[in-house]
Amino acid sequence: MYRSGERQVAHETRETNALVENNGLLRYANALNFYDHPPLFDVTVDEFETTAIDRLRVLAEIESSLARNRTWEELKAITYAQYMKYVPLHTSTFTDAVEERRKDHLGHYVLRLAFCRSEDLRRRFVKAESVLFRVRFEQTEIELRKEFLNSRNFNWIAVTQEEKAQYHQELYSMYQSPKQENRADAFKKEKFSKVRWTRVPDLVEARRVFLKSGWAYVPGREQSSIIFQEFEVQLEKALEATSRLIPRLDEDSRLIPVLDNLSQGFVAGIASEWMNAAGSSSSSDIRAEMVDGLAKKHFPMCMRGMHENLRRDHHLKHFGRLQYGLFLKVLGLSIEEAVAFWRKSFDRMTDDKFSKEYKYNIRHSYGLEGKRANYPAKNCLQILTSSPSDVGCPYRTFSPENLQTALLSMYSQEGLKSSDLPEIMSTVKAGHYHVACTRVFEITHASCGVAKGEGIGGGESVTHPNQYAARSMELGKSKKEDDAME
Amino acid sequence: MDIEADYDHSLPEVMLTYYRRLYPFRPIFTWLNHDHTPTRLFTHREWAFTLAGDVYLRYNSFATAEDLKKQVCDLNPTRFEIGPVYSARPRDRKTVRPSAFQPVQRELVFDLDMTDYDPIRTCCSDADICKRCWAFITAAVRVLDPAIRDQFGYEHLLWVYSGRRGIHLWISDKEALDLTDQERKAIVGWMTVVNSGKDSNKRLSVRTSSKSLPAPLQNVLENLKHTFTTLILRDQDLFASNEAAAALLEHIPDQEIVEKVKTNWINSACSTSEAKWVELLKTVRSSKSSDILQAAMEDIILYYTYPRLDAEVSKHRNHLLKAPFCVHPKTGRVCVPVDPEKVEEFDPEAVPTVAQLLRELDSITPATNSEESGNEHHHSDWEKTSLKPYVDLLNRHASSLMEKTRLEKRTQGSMAW
Numbered sequence: 001m002y003r004s005g006e007r008q009v010a011h012e013t014r015e016t017n018a019l020v021e022n023n024g025l026l027r028y029a030n031a032l033n034f035y036d037h038p039p040l041f042d043v044t045v046d047e048f049e050t051t052a053i054d055r056l057r058v059l060a061e062i063e064s065s066l067a068r069n070r071t072w073e074e075l076k077a078i079t080y081a082q083y084m085k086y087v088p089l090h091t092s093t094f095t096d097a098v099e100e101r102r103k104d105h106l107g108h109y110v111l112r113l114a115f116c117r118s119e120d121l122r123r124r125f126v127k128a129e130s131v132l133f134r135v136r137f138e139q140t141e142i143e144l145r146k147e148f149l150n151s152r153n154f155n156w157i158a159v160t161q162e163e164k165a166q167y168h169q170e171l172y173s174m175y176q177s178p179k180q181e182n183r184a185d186a187f188k189k190e191k192f193s194k195v196r197w198t199r200v201p202d203l204v205e206a207r208r209v210f211l212k213s214g215w216a217y218v219p220g221r222e223q224s225s226i227i228f229q230e231f232e233v234q235l236e237k238a239l240e241a242t243s244r245l246i247p248r249l250d251e252d253s254r255l256i257p258v259l260d261n262l263s264q265g266f267v268a269g270i271a272s273e274w275m276n277a278a279g280s281s282s283s284s285d286i287r288a289e290m291v292d293g294l295a296k297k298h299f300p301m302c303m304r305g306m307h308e309n310l311r312r313d314h315h316l317k318h319f320g321r322l323q324y325g326l327f328l329k330v331l332g333l334s335i336e337e338a339v340a341f342w343r344k345s346f347d348r349m350t351d352d353k354f355s356k357e358y359k360y361n362i363r364h365s366y367g368l369e370g371k372r373a374n375y376p377a378k379n380c381l382q383i384l385t386s387s388p389s390d391v392g393c394p395y396r397t398f399s400p401e402n403l404q405t406a407l408l409s410m411y412s413q414e415g416l417k418s419s420d421l422p423e424i425m426s427t428v429k430a431g432h433y434h435v436a437c438t439r440v441f442e443i444t445h446a447s448c449g450v451a452k453g454e455g456i457g458g459g460e461s462v463t464h465p466n467q468y469a470a471r472s473m474e475l476g477k478s479k480k481e482d483d484a485m486e
Numbered sequence: 487m488d489i490e491a492d493y494d495h496s497l498p499e500v501m502l503t504y505y506r507r508l509y510p511f512r513p514i515f516t517w518l519n520h521d522h523t524p525t526r527l528f529t530h531r532e533w534a535f536t537l538a539g540d541v542y543l544r545y546n547s548f549a550t551a552e553d554l555k556k557q558v559c560d561l562n563p564t565r566f567e568i569g570p571v572y573s574a575r576p577r578d579r580k581t582v583r584p585s586a587f588q589p590v591q592r593e594l595v596f597d598l599d600m601t602d603y604d605p606i607r608t609c610c611s612d613a614d615i616c617k618r619c620w621a622f623i624t625a626a627v628r629v630l631d632p633a634i635r636d637q638f639g640y641e642h643l644l645w646v647y648s649g650r651r652g653i654h655l656w657i658s659d660k661e662a663l664d665l666t667d668q669e670r671k672a673i674v675g676w677m678t679v680v681n682s683g684k685d686s687n688k689r690l691s692v693r694t695s696s697k698s699l700p701a702p703l704q705n706v707l708e709n710l711k712h713t714f715t716t717l718i719l720r721d722q723d724l725f726a727s728n729e730a731a732a733a734l735l736e737h738i739p740d741q742e743i744v745e746k747v748k749t750n751w752i753n754s755a756c757s758t759s760e761a762k763w764v765e766l767l768k769t770v771r772s773s774k775s776s777d778i779l780q781a782a783m784e785d786i787i788l789y790y791t792y793p794r795l796d797a798e799v800s801k802h803r804n805h806l807l808k809a810p811f812c813v814h815p816k817t818g819r820v821c822v823p824v825d826p827e828k829v830e831e832f833d834p835e836a837v838p839t840v841a842q843l844l845r846e847l848d849s850i851t852p853a854t855n856s857e858e859s860g861n862e863h864h865h866s867d868w869e870k871t872s873l874k875p876y877v878d879l880l881n882r883h884a885s886s887l888m889e890k891t892r893l894e895k896r897t898q899g900s901m902a903w
């Protein structure tokens with residue numbers, strides 16, 4: 001019964017689509033979308049990728065919010081801010097509405113392709129997407145919600161007045177009214193509908209609905225629960241179907257690399273392109289001799305560790321030099337200062353050897369030699385997924401014991417206490433390395449007024465070592481100014 | 487006495503005789519299979535055998551009931567368990583991709599175990615069970631059986647005595663077979679009132695903000711009040727001991743009343759549970775804040791009488807549960823089906839043991855041998871023993887399932903036509 005109903009709906013929609021192909025607003029009648037139909041329009045490869053990356057940023061932030069046990073209200077506020085920033089979607093209709101909704105639609109489907117590949121990715125994608133849907137649903141005005149619900153056949157049966165009267169006592173005893181209203185009055189107005197209980201397992205588990213012969217009597221206020229459940233189930237099924245079909249994708253080698261890249265984005269959250277927007281942090285130029293002090297106060301663990309290795313061994317291996325050198329470049333170290341810094345650091349070798357074997361590489365990384373490319377610094381994603389020969393993310397590569405010792409020795413001066421370790425270690429254990437890093441940032445910057453859950457500003461997590469360092473220096477500066485004022 | 491020693495159920499040859507001549511393989515097959523010819527419900531079903539010396543063999547599967555019987559007789563296990571139906575034959579699992587080998591269907595099962603009742607029974611403890619504590623199981627069946635039928639609409643419920651101290655429930659309705667782990671967890675949440683296991687704290691998970699009990703619990707409360715009086719107060723006389731009485735008073739949220747009750751108990755020299763309870767009721771009724779106390783009194787009755795489920799068994803599709811008609815390794819008793827209508831009359835101590843059944847066989851064997859030769863008819867030997875009523879019970883249950891399948895096939899057929 002349920003299947004055939006759905007098919008009918010799909011059929012109708014297809015017909016209307018044919019009629020209104022050119023009229024976008026009819027195509028996207030509501031900002032909320034169940035993503036029943038794939039996007040059937042042309043996109044450039046570029047748009048394909050950027051749209052997906054923008055959406056992925058939002059999903060990654062949702063994931064890290066969940067990993068950090070944020071309350072629903074916090075999560076809602078952060079997610080709202082994030083999606084308005086990257087994939088804005090306004091509920092009311094206005095001129096750009098079609099464009100926004102189109103982007104939302106496209107981004108969702110691209111990510112489906114990227115995340116259908118493994119059980120784990122599917123599960124995480126469904127979770128993050130349904131949270132996003134829920135947040136949007138709750139942000140939507142009641143009227144538009146109703147419109148959305150009516151536009152789709154959810155296959156629930158309205159409970160008639162007679163039936164409601166018949167089970168009055170049972171329904172009433174399990175009824176929870178909205179806070180302000182009188183329970184009896186609210187109950188009188190309430191419209192119940194019934195569905196098979198398996199569609200609302202969470203309500204059944206919490207004993208919040210009345211059950212009779214396998215039918216759950218759901219009050220109007222709880223109906224959103226059915227919708228969320230439906231959204232998850234549909235998406236799960238669709239992802240499984242997609243994963244079976246993807247080997248048959250007629251692919252011209254432009255999309256698969258993009259998709260591969262995207263599906264890695266969940267490891268570290270989506271990496272921010274932390275380009276040095278010339279002048280933002282280099283306004284106060286960093287000199288070679290300042291690096292020591294900065295490393296102690298402002299560097300994330302990966303760079304801090306690299307710096308300490310350099311001081312201890314008076315040397316760094318090639319990939320370490322490359323990674324740390326680029327980080328320093330983006331931090332604001334000019335080429336002259338960089339050469340000075342490395343020369344001083346490698347104080348056990350002759351000038352000749354340094355010029356011959358190292359100087360070229362340093363200049364190369366600044367785009368002054370060879371193909372003269374302006375290399376960006378590595379982001380967390382690249383560091384996390386790098387091959388084992390490289391210097392990876394310490395949260396990932398260190399053994400738990402080593403990590404705890406290292407954390408304490410590096411950050412205890414900045415306010416990290418051993419009582420903070422269990423929390424950090426548990427996120428590491430769950431594989432949320434960037435969350436652990438973000439938490440360390442919060443703890444070590446508590447004196448600058450960074451609260452738990454705030455991250456590197458606005459609840460954002462660390463996705464780039466330079467982002468960590470820049471924010472830390474910014475906070476340090478404003479704190480100094482505050483102190484001076486007093 | 488000699489004969490009894492001969493039929494000790496820990497002897498392999500005794501078990502082998504039981505499997506060869508008495509174990510009702512055919513009824514078990516039809517019950518699991520819902521049909522005469524083998525379907526996926528049987529062929530893709532996991533069987534796990536426990537052999538002597540704690541050897542455990544998982545992922546067996548069989549094409550027919552005869553296949554199963556042959557393997558059981560070859561291995562001669564101390565007991566065997568039934569698992570879920572997988573997406574491929576369990577014995578072929580190494581030849582398919584891991585993703586293509588998933589549990590897909592499984593009877594919804596519940597397990598009630600007397601150990602969960604240890605804090606509230608006085609007659610025995612741990613593994614022991616007697617007719618008196620069977621009353622707890624009776625009360626549980628009286629609550630669960632109608633609740634599942636009425637609220638979830640399931641019809642095909644098979645209750646099976648576990649052979650020692652508990653009872654299993656197997657639900658074979660189509661919808662129940664298809665439930666996902668999440669949905670099974672939801673049912674358990676709906677059914678659980680008293681948190682069982684080691685961390686069973688005294689708080690009940692029943693009241694929502696509305697303060698009154700949800701309707702399904704209100705309905706059973708009336709019956710449970712009766713159970714409370716007859717079972718807890720009279721039969722078990724639970725609160726006679728000081729510790730148990732103190733535990734009872736922990737449920738009362740008002741410290742003042744607790745003190746008052748304590749002095750009253752001493753003053754009026756209450757020693758029996760019933761006297762103590764009456765005194766408690768009197769004190770509560772005379773106090774002012776009656777709403778909260780009324781709720782507390784209801785909670786007490788639920789705490790002491792509501793079924794205590796072993797939740798983990800029900801939550802996962804791939805949980806294995808001992809097959810009916812296996813022999814309990816400790817007691818030697820057969821795990822027989824129980825008729826929920828007559829659960830009060832059921833006496834766990836009257837359940838036949840293997841030794842008893844084999845002796846019954848002995849008394850008829852000469853006659854059989856003279857008329858028939860060979861082993862062919864051994865599978866129906868149970869008809870001549872006291873196992874018969876129990877097998878008949880399973881057969882009736884299985885034929886109602888087959889009837890359902892037949893009707894379904896017919897409607898499908900007519901639709902296709």
